[in-house]
Amino acid sequence: MLLSVADVLAMPVLRAGEPEVVGGGSLARPVRWVHVSEVADVAHLLVGGELILTTGQPMSHGDAATTRYLTALAGAGVSGLVVELGDHVPEVSPAVGATADALGLPLIALHRVTRFVEITEAVHRVIVAEQYAEVEFARTVHETFTELSVRRAALAEIVQTAAAMLDASVVLEDLAHRVLALSARHASASAVLENWEATSRLLPDDWNAVAVGPHPQRWGRLILRADGVPTARARMVLERAAQTLTLHRMIERDRFGLHRQAQTGLIDDLVNGRLDERDALARAAALGLARRAVYVPLAVEVAAAAESDPLAGQRRTAGIVDAVTHGLGLAKVTALVATEPGDRVSLIVALPRAGDPDEALAAACAAMLGEVRRVDGVRGVVIGAGAVSDTLLDTAHGLPHAAHVAEVALSLRTSASRPFYRSGDVRLRGLLSLIRAEPGVQRFAETELSALLRYDIRHDADLTRTLRQFLDLAGNKTELARRLGISRPTLYERLARIARILEVDLDHGESRTSLHTALLIRDLTAGPGQG
Structure with missing residues (x-):
């Protein structure tokens, strides 16, 4: 950042000359260089931005000559004129001061003799240091964003890096003025995003707003929300960040889109406690989540055919997320949607406060289930739900629980289809799913069932299925015989054989x-569709 005339006047070497501003324009003018000259027609040798030092010889030939001299300097674009009062110019006349005012040329009088060489050395030392700093800053910007491009950093990290370099808030928005990423500095995210769409639409296309995307296909803007940031540096950082974001999208282009990536990033921030409630609400609203709502954590769990081709798996996952989003649109509810490993989708759904939230949730889940079932390769799908909450943070903390419920629900062998499952719907199966990988638990199941499983294998029988249905029906032998299509005596003989093989009393509750x-x-260990 270049020194201003005011900065130069504040330097000790200038203050020693007892400077007095006797006329002219703003002292905020940048000083590109300091030039000592006693020549009246020096203007044609200048390129602009110089601070001229003189002992006053060009101003010693009367007010008319002085006026021509000042006019020529102003025309050359100099930053200001410093004249040392003495033999050539004992004082600056009011007429000269008025001329400087009219021209907008800062005119400073030094009341004490000053060594101009000390002024030039001091100022040039700072200017050269500033120029070196700018070169170093430009190198750092180039290297930093190149490194982000090489390792394919996420868009949120790219925006955070730009904000850190400028020590100012930076927002990435799409063409609909929805916020894709934000890094707030010296202000809360909620303050930066307050009434964002209206604010963004009124922003001028100047140095603090840079388009993102190749020229014919702009897809967003990178916006600096701060005052006092050097214009050149701000422009440099925003342009390099915009180039990196453009490259990021070209590399990562898929069907998920930046808006979906932004939602995934926000949910991750919520789950990991990186935001407070106010900032979370502001960011969520900027991504389209309804305000003044209640929120429910959901997990969509899918059973699908295994894919050996990673690209085919990605296409199916994209199709599932598209189906979930389309279902939400059909139900006219808004949500934050995040993709998880495998084919699981996590959601934070906003429901209206009026009416029964479970009714609205059931309608939304039914719409999503209907759409997901149409995706190629999907064999089954369930939705697990957590508790309704008034806060986003509590809702986000309920996502792991919803995922657990969905995982267990997918393993249920039941013909009754529910729009969504809660923990009360999975009960003992939910507890067992938490400990199913424990060797002791697996050993227990083997001890209980191994004899019967071995008998079925050796005799090509299906007594395990009979036992399962007997237990599912709570020992109702009449209903079991009807379902199996066999007589009651035949059923009694089968059950007696099972009791002998397992050496248990099937009439005993424990x-x-x-x-x-x-x-x-065994169901949970084998997975859905097996066992």
């Missing part, structure tokens, strides 16, 4: 509980 628990563990 035996039934142990066997049913072992079968649930």
Whole structure:
């Protein structure tokens, strides 16, 4: 950043000359260089931005000559004129001061003799240091954003880096003025994003707003929200950040889109406690989530055919997310949507405060389920839900629980389809799913069932299925015989054989509980569709 005339006057070497501003324009003019000259027609040798030092010889030939001299300097674009009062110019006349005022040329009188060489050395030392600093800053900017491009940094990190370099808030928005990423500095995110769409639409296209994307296909803007940042540096950083973001999208271009990536990033920030409630609400609203709502954490769990081709798997995941988003649109509700490893989708859904939230949630989930089931390769889909909450942070903390419920619900063997499941719907199966990988739990299931499983294998029988249905029906033999299509005596003989093989009493409550628990563990260990 160049020194201003005011900065130069504040330097000790100038203050020693007892400077007095006797006329002219703004002292904020930048000083590109300091030039000592006693020649009246020096103007044609100047390029602009110089601070001229003189002992006053060009001003010693009367007010008319002085006026021509000042006019020529102003025309050359000098930053200002410093005249040392003495033999040539004992004082600056009011007429000369008035001329400087009319020309907008700062005119400074030094009342004490000053060594001009000390002034030039002091000022040039600072100017050269500033120029070197600018070169170093430009090199740092280039290297930093090149490194971000090489390692394919996320768009949020690119925006954060730009904000850190400028020590100012930076916002990335799309063409609909929705905020894709934000790094707030010296202000809260909520303060920066307050009434964002209206604020953004009124911003001029000047140095603090840089278009992002190749020229024919602009897809967003990078906006600096701060005052007092050097214009050249701001422009440099924003342009390099915009180039990096453009490259990022070219490399990472897929069907998810930047808006979806931004939602995933926001949910990650919420889950990991990086935001307070006010900032979270501001960012969520900027991404389209309805305000003045209640929120529900959801997890969409999908059973799908295994894909050996990673690209085919990515296409299916993209299709699932598109289906979820389309279902939300059909239900006319807004949500933050995040992709998870595998084919799971996490959501924070905003529901209207009026009416029964479960009714609105059931309608939204039914719409999403209907759309996801149409995706190629999807064999089954369930939705797990957490508790309704008034805050985004509490809702985000409920996402792991919703994911657990969905995972367990997917393993349920039931013909009853629900729009969504809560923990009360998975009950014992939910507890077992938490501990199913424990060797002791697996050993328990093997001890309970291994004899019957071995018998079925050796005799090509299906007594395990009979036992499962017997336990599912809570021991109702009449209903079981009807479902199996066999007579009651035949059923009694099968059950007696099962009891002999397992060496248990099937009429004993604890035996039934142990066997049913072992079968649930086997279901959870084998996964849906197996066992």
